[in-house]
Structure formats: structure tokens, C-alpha cells
Amino acid sequence: MAAAPQPSAPVAMPVSLHAAGSLRAALLDIAEAFQNETGIPVSAQFGASGLLKDRLIRGEAGEVFASANLEHPQALARAGLAGPAVLFARNELCAFLRPGLAATSATLLDLMLDPKVKLGTSTPKADPSGDYAFAVFAKAEAVKPGARAALEAKALKLTGGPDCLPAPEGLNVYGHKLASGEADIFLAYCTNAQPLAREQPGIAMLRLPEELAVGADYGLTVLNRASPSGCRLAMYILSRQAQAILARHDFAAPCLPREG
Known part of the structure; x- marks a missing residue:
């Protein structure tokens, strides 16, 4: 007599993650590690943090929000839609030439002010990079x-806005804007150095001088409607394993214990 078939294990529902585009590579690696460890898949959407925040406030379903600033997750908390924002990664702005x-x-600074030099940025309010x-x-x-008014007037908001054209699939958007001639200098996150070096070695990265340097604090929050798996993913992003992955992608990982 044939043995009765055994019931298959239930398939875990994917966790819904909304995250800043600058986190794509790091969080995809983290999501893979999380699934390997827990069996829980992650369904991730990446984009400009401000636009993602607006979608979540308008009622789009989501569980975990990883933003390139603290202000957008804090706005969800103030709206009564999420818990408090937690700092989970740091970045900084660099100039790519x-x-x-x-x-x-x-x-x-003189080069950025040069009227002949096209200066690219992301879109303020829609994208924290801007x-x-x-x-x-x-x-x-x-x-x-006078530099502030001159730079604000000439800045080309080429990425991060709702009407900005994306790069072709698989290409770094900032490298694409520089290669296409749309910008001569692009102010973008320093974590773009690795992908740009692979795609276009001729693009140079320059760290901003101390008097111009600006850091970026990344905030994580869990939406009120999140499943237990969503809370588990958020905690995993704060874990030593995930923080080490962020560090490999050149983010400063504040939750990673210091050596020694």
C-alpha cells in the first residue's frame, strides 16, 4: 500500500520592502541572506525615498521602509503609519567627474561654478540625494x-524626480548621465564609486573638501500593518550580518561593532 503523501510545508509570504535606490545592491544581498537564513522571501521596490514615502502615505501596501534620510520615515511615524525611525546606515556626498x-x-567649487560646466544633482524633496x-x-x-544662488540656479535635476528618465537597465544612473553628456559633474553618494569603477573606469570620484562635506543618515522604519516577518526583516537589517554587508558596499554601518 502506497504511503500517503506528506503535506508540503507552507510557503512564506514575501515581505514588502520599500527602499532608497542607493541601497539596491546592498539590500538585495541582505534580502538573499535573510531568505537563506529564515526561508522568508523579500519583495523589494527601489526608488527615490521621497516618492516612496508619498506612495506609502497615500496608502500603498508596505511593511519595511529604508530611506536615504531620517526625515521621510519620521514623516510616516508622525502620520501614524509607522513606528519610530532608526538610523541603520550612513553615506556621504561625493563629486563624480x-x-x-x-x-x-x-x-x-570653482569648477562647479564655471558657467560652461554642467552640474548634475538629484531632485530635492523627491530624493534626499538632491x-x-x-x-x-x-x-x-x-x-x-554668492555661490549658493549661482549653484542652485545652474543645478540640473537629472535624477530622482517623477519625470526624470531612468538609465538603461543594469547601468548606474549617474554614470549614464555623465557618459551621455547630460552632466560634467554629478553630486551623488560616494557608494556609487564601486559600480562606476566597474562600468566606466574613466569617471573620477572626488571627495568634497571639509568645508563642503555633507553626510547622509539613512533611516529604517516598520509600517504599522507589517507582518511579523516584516518586523523580523527590519531587525535583520540591524543585525551584525546585514551591517557587514552594508559595510562591504561602502556604507558606514553604525550597528556594526567596532573591532578591538
């Missing part, structure tokens, strides 16, 4: 009076 364009930390770029412009005012 098209091939053939050279600068030093001492000459960068807000951080405009914070650089504000700091430039103390270095050279």
Missing part, C-alpha cells in the same frame, strides 16, 4: 559669497 575633466578639492546636494550649495556660500 566625466572623463577628461579634472579637479582637486581646492579647485572643485537635498544633500543643495546642502552642499548652502555650505558653499560661506566659502564664496
Whole structure:
């Protein structure tokens, strides 16, 4: 007599993750590690944090929100839609220069102010990267009076906005904008250095001088309607294993214990 078939194990429902586009590579690696450890898959959507926040406030289903700033997850908390925001990663803004364009930390501001140089940024309010770029412009005012207005007026908001054209599939959007000639300099997260070095070695990265430097604090929150698996994913992102993955992608990982 044939043995009765054994019931199959229930398939875990995917956790819904909304996350900043700058986190794509790191969080896809984290999601894979999380699924390998727990058996719980992750369904991730990446984009400009401000646009994702707006979608969640309008009622789009979501469980975990990983933003490139603290303000957007805090806005969800103030709206009564999520718990408190927790700092889980840090980044900073760098200048990326098209091939053939050279600068030093001492000459960068003058180059950005040059009317012939196309200066690319992301879109403020929609994408924190754009807000951080405009914070650089504000700091430039103390270095050279009039710089803030000049930089804000010439900045080309090429990414992060609802109407901005994305890069072709698989290409880094900032490298694409530089290679296409849409920008000569792009202010973007320093964590773009690895993918740009692989795709377009001719693009140079320059860290901003101390008087212009702007850091980025990334915030994590769990939506009120999240499943227990959603809470588990959020805790995993704060774990040593996930923080080590973030560090491999060049993020500063505040939850990673220091050596020694």
C-alpha cells in the first residue's frame, strides 16, 4: 500500500520592502541572506525615498521602509503609519567627474561654478540625494559669497524626480548621465564609486573638501500593518550580518561593532 503523501510545508509570504535606490545592491544581498537564513522571501521596490514615502502615505501596501534620510520615515511615524525611525546606515556626498575633466578639492567649487560646466544633482524633496546636494550649495556660500544662488540656479535635476528618465537597465544612473553628456559633474553618494569603477573606469570620484562635506543618515522604519516577518526583516537589517554587508558596499554601518 502506497504511503500517503506528506503535506508540503507552507510557503512564506514575501515581505514588502520599500527602499532608497542607493541601497539596491546592498539590500538585495541582505534580502538573499535573510531568505537563506529564515526561508522568508523579500519583495523589494527601489526608488527615490521621497516618492516612496508619498506612495506609502497615500496608502500603498508596505511593511519595511529604508530611506536615504531620517526625515521621510519620521514623516510616516508622525502620520501614524509607522513606528519610530532608526538610523541603520550612513553615506556621504561625493563629486563624480566625466572623463577628461579634472579637479582637486581646492579647485572643485570653482569648477562647479564655471558657467560652461554642467552640474548634475538629484531632485530635492523627491530624493534626499538632491537635498544633500543643495546642502552642499548652502555650505558653499560661506566659502564664496554668492555661490549658493549661482549653484542652485545652474543645478540640473537629472535624477530622482517623477519625470526624470531612468538609465538603461543594469547601468548606474549617474554614470549614464555623465557618459551621455547630460552632466560634467554629478553630486551623488560616494557608494556609487564601486559600480562606476566597474562600468566606466574613466569617471573620477572626488571627495568634497571639509568645508563642503555633507553626510547622509539613512533611516529604517516598520509600517504599522507589517507582518511579523516584516518586523523580523527590519531587525535583520540591524543585525551584525546585514551591517557587514552594508559595510562591504561602502556604507558606514553604525550597528556594526567596532573591532578591538
